[in-house]
Amino acid sequence: MKDKSIFLRSGKCGWGKCIFCGWGKYEYSKMTLHELKKKIDKDLEKRVDILKIFNSGSFLDEDQIPKAFRSYLVRKCELMGVKKLFIESRTEYVDESLVEDMKSDKVKVIIGIGLEVADDEILKKLDKGLTVEKYVKAAGFLRKNGFGVRSYVLVNAPYTNQKTLDRTVELAKKYSDYVCLLNWSPHGYSEAFDLWINGKWKPFTEKQFNDATKNYKGKNIEKYSDEFSFVPRIPPKKQEWLRGATEKVLLHPYFRVWQEYFVEGYVPPKTKKILLFIPCSFRKPYNLSHLHKSIFSVLYKMKMYDKIHVCVVSTPGVVPYSFIKQYPFTKYDWPEWEETPKIKKKYIEVTQKRVEDYLRAHGSNYKKFYNYFKLDSETYIALHNVCTKLGIGLIDCLTKEAYEKVKGEKNPLSLEEALKDLKSTLNS
Numbered sequence: 001m002k003d004k005s006i007f008l009r010s011g012k013c014g015w016g017k018c019i020f021c022g023w024g025k026y027e028y029s030k031m032t033l034h035e036l037k038k039k040i041d042k043d044l045e046k047r048v049d050i051l052k053i054f055n056s057g058s059f060l061d062e063d064q065i066p067k068a069f070r071s072y073l074v075r076k077c078e079l080m081g082v083k084k085l086f087i088e089s090r091t092e093y094v095d096e097s098l099v100e101d102m103k104s105d106k107v108k109v110i111i112g113i114g115l116e117v118a119d120d121e122i123l124k125k126l127d128k129g130l131t132v133e134k135y136v137k138a139a140g141f142l143r144k145n146g147f148g149v150r151s152y153v154l155v156n157a158p159y160t161n162q163k164t165l166d167r168t169v170e171l172a173k174k175y176s177d178y179v180c181l182l183n184w185s186p187h188g189y190s191e192a193f194d195l196w197i198n199g200k201w202k203p204f205t206e207k208q209f210n211d212a213t214k215n216y217k218g219k220n221i222e223k224y225s226d227e228f229s230f231v232p233r234i235p236p237k238k239q240e241w242l243r244g245a246t247e248k249v250l251l252h253p254y255f256r257v258w259q260e261y262f263v264e265g266y267v268p269p270k271t272k273k274i275l276l277f278i279p280c281s282f283r284k285p286y287n288l289s290h291l292h293k294s295i296f297s298v299l300y301k302m303k304m305y306d307k308i309h310v311c312v313v314s315t316p317g318v319v320p321y322s323f324i325k326q327y328p329f330t331k332y333d334w335p336e337w338e339e340t341p342k343i344k345k346k347y348i349e350v351t352q353k354r355v356e357d358y359l360r361a362h363g364s365n366y367k368k369f370y371n372y373f374k375l376d377s378e379t380y381i382a383l384h385n386v387c388t389k390l391g392i393g394l395i396d397c398l399t400k401e402a403y404e405k406v407k408g409e410k411n412p413l414s415l416e417e418a419l420k421d422l423k424s425t426l427n428s
């Protein structure tokens, strides 16, 4: 079966309030009938069996898609041998006119409806603007008139649990040809994103999604679990400089959600068997700093460079090097001169926990563990405490002798004496 998806970004969702959705808040310029026809003619030049139309809102909302386009699309599908045509709509736009415009003997038209959860109270909290009764009525009408129904169900919507999910799937199965179970991550400008940042809800991991949906089987059950490949991108308007050697900065929710991602969603590169922890730098992104340039000038020359997985350990926690250009790792300052004994103690405690979580999740990926830190730094202490606890042999890439020589200098880890140790330790 040949499958094709077409995105028609036109106008704005007539509702736009669902707390988990960001796309519904965007306003695209409205496509004219002529533009829509031109697009479909261009995108549907070859024969396909299944055509899916997505338009961030409702295809049946005339403020988004002109009514005259409906019959044009169906006739075009008939001509191109399309057997199934999927569109999406809120229930309030489902009416008799759909039967007149889109009924076809050759093409099965299936309407996707966002049921999300079969519970009126929760639907209200999600600001979905839908009730279970409205859903049942619309789905019944569609099926009675020869249309198909594809119901979207949010697995792990805020305020739900396994029982609500079970109830929702049961109801959706009764009224749908397809039930689409979605693992999802909140859009940066949605209210659910703020719930997550404020620690009131969090996205499911792959395992949690699979566990929650394992009992739902059958030809009409679709599972979309690929949302966990996402990273927690903080939208630009919500980004701020995180500055100061304070608990507020150390425990900032933006750091927390990234650490959750690194522990639960991130998969370290399988081929990199050597884990090297290094410090952050005052300059951001780190790779522009003198310290990191010096460290990498050593690493690049090593034969086993491609086996080394570099992770920065600092105020944000553990940061795999491939993420150093992501916010908030580019916009924070932890001025050491502002550190108090109390905050140093807290830093060690928090860093220990973050490193421990990372190593418990991914430690088995590595065969060797190294660190290149000042021997009296708080991060060095935290790293050693954790590795001792977990029975991991953590190797120092800086000897006491070399450190004694560079200790009082500015940026000691970037000095030749120290770098020599890094090189010889890794080489050995």
Ligand code: SF4
Binding pocket: 013, 014, 015, 016, 017, 018, 021, 022, 023, 024, 025, 056, 057, 090, 114, 128
């Ligand atoms: S989920 Fe659908 S109905 Fe709700 S705001 Fe987004 S596009 Fe609109």
